[in-house]
Amino acid sequence: MQDVLIRKLEGFESLSDQDREALQSLMPKVRKVPARTDLIREGDAPEYVHLVLDGYACRYKMLPDGQRQIMAYLVPGDFCDLNVFILDQMDHNIGTISACQVVDIPRHAIDDITARYPHVTRALWWCALVDEAVLREWLVNIGGRPADHRIAHLFCELLLRLEAVGRVSGNSFDFPFTQPDIADTMGLSNVHVNRTIRELRALGLITLRQRTLTILDVERLKAYCNYNPNYLHLRNTRWGARRIIPWLSSGHGG
Amino acid sequence: MQDVLIRKLEGFESLSDQDREALQSLMPKVRKVPARTDLIREGDAPEYVHLVLDGYACRYKMLPDGQRQIMAYLVPGDFCDLNVFILDQMDHNIGTISACQVVDIPRHAIDDITARYPHVTRALWWCALVDEAVLREWLVNIGGRPADHRIAHLFCELLLRLEAVGRVSGNSFDFPFTQPDIADTMGLSNVHVNRTIRELRALGLITLRQRTLTILDVERLKAYCNYNPNYLHLRNTRWGARRIIPWLSSGHGG
DNA sequence: CGAGAGCTTGAGGTTTATCAAGTAGAGTGG
DNA sequence: CCACTCTACTTGATAAACCTCAAGCTCTCG
Incomplete structure (x- = not known):
């Protein structure tokens, strides 16, 4: 189950055995979260980076009139809040759709790994982008x-x-x-x-x-x-070759 | 004119004189770009990070049927593509709306500055987030x-x-x-x-x-x-105090 | 001064929302 | 295991939001 992240990252960049081990070390204990449960809420201070290993979650906001707008689907291998840690509070919620297997990664673990494994760093950047x-x-x-x-x-x-x-x-x-x-x-x-x-x-x-x-x-x-x-931005998959944008001939001006 | 970026970043984090000088060094020469002109196009490889110092630009995509969807307005102090450099090709266009003053920052300049000025790095991260x-x-x-x-x-x-x-x-x-x-x-x-x-x-x-x-x-x-x-996520401005989300009482589950 | 683009307004049509009601599934407690 | 409840699914009817087409006017730019 932990291999979904590695598998996903290798869709972008080849990883060494050390890289893979380093990634494995990020997910020591997996947590089960029931369906329809919030992982983190608007207004909370982000502490951990959540990684979905199994199941589906989503990013959403609630409007004053009670309407919900979902802004992202999070599937196995997706980070929920890789890039939110600098902000002092969440501006949206993250909740599960189905029952999920989730890892809570403390910030320092991400810092450590990015300091030592440049390929992993690049791959995590790629995820965020x-x-x-x-x-x-x-x-x-x-x-x-x-x-x-x-x-x-x-x-x-x-x-x-x-x-x-x-x-x-x-x-x-x-x-x-x-x-x-x-x-x-x-x-x-x-x-x-x-x-x-x-x-x-x-x-x-x-x-x-x-x-x-x-x-x-x-x-x-x-x-x-x-x-x-x-x-x-897939590369190492069967869809990765698709690079041509035939209708793209005229933007404005130029 | 160069001070818009510094002014914006200080809305988030206090900067020292050294920090400010380092930021100034990023913008040695300013370029004038006419209105309605693309800075970078879908399919291009991103080389420089573009920073708008004056004028307005936008991020947009063209659909096969000729429809344009604008995805962001870029105003003075905004980076156009701070976080795109890892991707091998642009998946959207950036074009000016009005005549602009733009700085083209080579990637290594960003790398250098982030290696030496942690406050600036944090502030740039904040921009991206x-x-x-x-x-x-x-x-x-x-x-x-x-x-x-x-x-x-x-x-x-x-x-x-x-x-x-x-x-x-x-x-x-x-x-x-x-x-x-x-x-x-x-x-x-x-x-x-x-x-x-x-x-x-x-x-x-x-x-x-x-x-x-x-x-x-x-x-x-x-x-x-x-x-x-x-x-x-404004902090040091007159709107920064607004932190309460009164209607936010029930997300789903919990 | 001319040409092209943007602005404005009207008329009519299409897409999508709301309301309503019945059926089917999934989860819960006895 | 079954009854109950709640939510999801489905369909119909009607209403609202928004789009398209069209025309004339205005502004800007060359």
């Missing part, structure tokens, strides 16, 4: 695409991210998010999410039942929402 | 709020960010963004942006003419969109 790139793409997704493309895009992204940590088999993966979860992620109502998923099912693009999502035709689903995985 | 926090809040804004609140929220944020670098006088500041710019930022049509701004004007909340935005009643505008500045 990719998380931010994903956030940017989510903004594009919500701001610029209609509901059906939005949800299709989310499914494509999860497929690639989970594949990078070995959690996909036969284009199927665990999907414990409820339709209200998806609604609060995509800025849609749960009714509309339901109808949109029905549409994706009717088009023969996916099946979703008993918390398992299957992409029936990956290429067709990607084409459906114009999916471009460049923002994931 | 706040930029990410702003991005999260934009996601909340676009995903969770109606058009009028969205735009009001943007105006509140700009007021605070520009105030932190001394670019506000009498609740007025330079606003070179066009209505199409705002539309591509907020995920709205330019027609709807126009009507929404008309509404904010009619409510006596703002005036906007000749590229100058004036907030007529700051407290009322903030109340209008439930603005909470905690995500800016």
